[in-house]
Amino acid sequence: MEPKIEACRSMFKYLEKQTAYFEEQEYLNAPMVGGRNVSITNPEKTLVDCLDKPQHCGGIIEVMKALRNGSFNRETLLEYAKRMRSVAVLKKPGFLSEKLGLGLEGEIKIPEKSLRSFPLLDPTMPSKDQF
Template sequence: METNLRTLGPNETKVVLSFREQGREVVRAAEIIDLLGSEQTGRKVIRNLIRKGWLSRLVGGRYMLLPPEHGPENIGENNMLALASAVIEPSYVGWWSAAAFHGFTTQKPMAVTVAVLRQARARLIEGSEVRFVTIAEQKFFGFKSYNVYGRNVMISTPEKTVIDCIDRPELAGGPAELARIIYSAMSEIDAVALADAGLTMKSTSLLQRLGFLTDIVGKPLPEETRQRIRQAIPKSTRSTLGRPKRKEGDLGYVAAWGLFVNARSEDLLAEVPRLRSGKEA
């Protein structure tokens, strides 16, 4: 009779317990081979552990350990945030994926987006797409470890999540979804920390979008923070939000922030709760 229960042979037990005792969540093939003292034995054990549900393949000789606490049945690892963030070090889950984790959107992104410092191609892991986005080192900050279903996962902080989404709206579901994320986030995050993160990115266009978007969703920055942002924007600088070219009905130039908005107000606010009789819907 076939069984879906996870079993272990002697060498497999040695591998699982050794790395579990070290508190390891990710292991490399070379480490398993070193532990067992034989490449042939090590490779065989790795194949067996994958087949039996004790290891989940990440990338090129890198595996996530599914310890005894994972349960007796071979059901694989379904914690996609943990799998995605474990592929490359250093890295962090960001943009739309982080916004969903922090509860700033009810949408579930089709792919997990991960910030990295070196280029890496997208991968399918356990049937789900993981997209790696290379960013400059000066933007690689503002993340920490969160416990996600018992796994330690590097995810951008709430404030940095919003800033990353403003920096790359296409990675946050587009302008309308970005507006919804900002609307939801502004009641939960620290405006000073948000401004600090924005200023650290050293992007004028980001600061212009930040000021405009917080205004249009009805969650303006506190006056002191607002002035900090304004002072960091050169008066002659202009940037764009939305489609490449302006169309009839678009908001156009917003003088307060030196921003050309190539989108209609109703489109930007399509996912944002509207005001009805002076109360939020």
């Protein structure tokens, strides 16, 4: 049975302390769910997690909607994307920003050797012959 919070389907991800790259301020106050405190990420960390795993948030279209909405701190979003240590996560906000006209793409620094590859925006979508 899927857990629900306020009638919304929810997905819980469990992280080992040593694998979490983020500090307490990246999390909002922890509500009680099922008798346990649950840490909930702030909007910037949530967006970065969705860029990393768009299949868990409704797809890249939902990430685009959230970016277009603009209810996040741009500098914090980019800092969190860097901390993920994933070139794919860094490339996605740049590409989406360019398409949406957000202006973030000029602030993203990607190593020269990593510019030759193109990660899939959304692994749940077809990887070829579909545009």
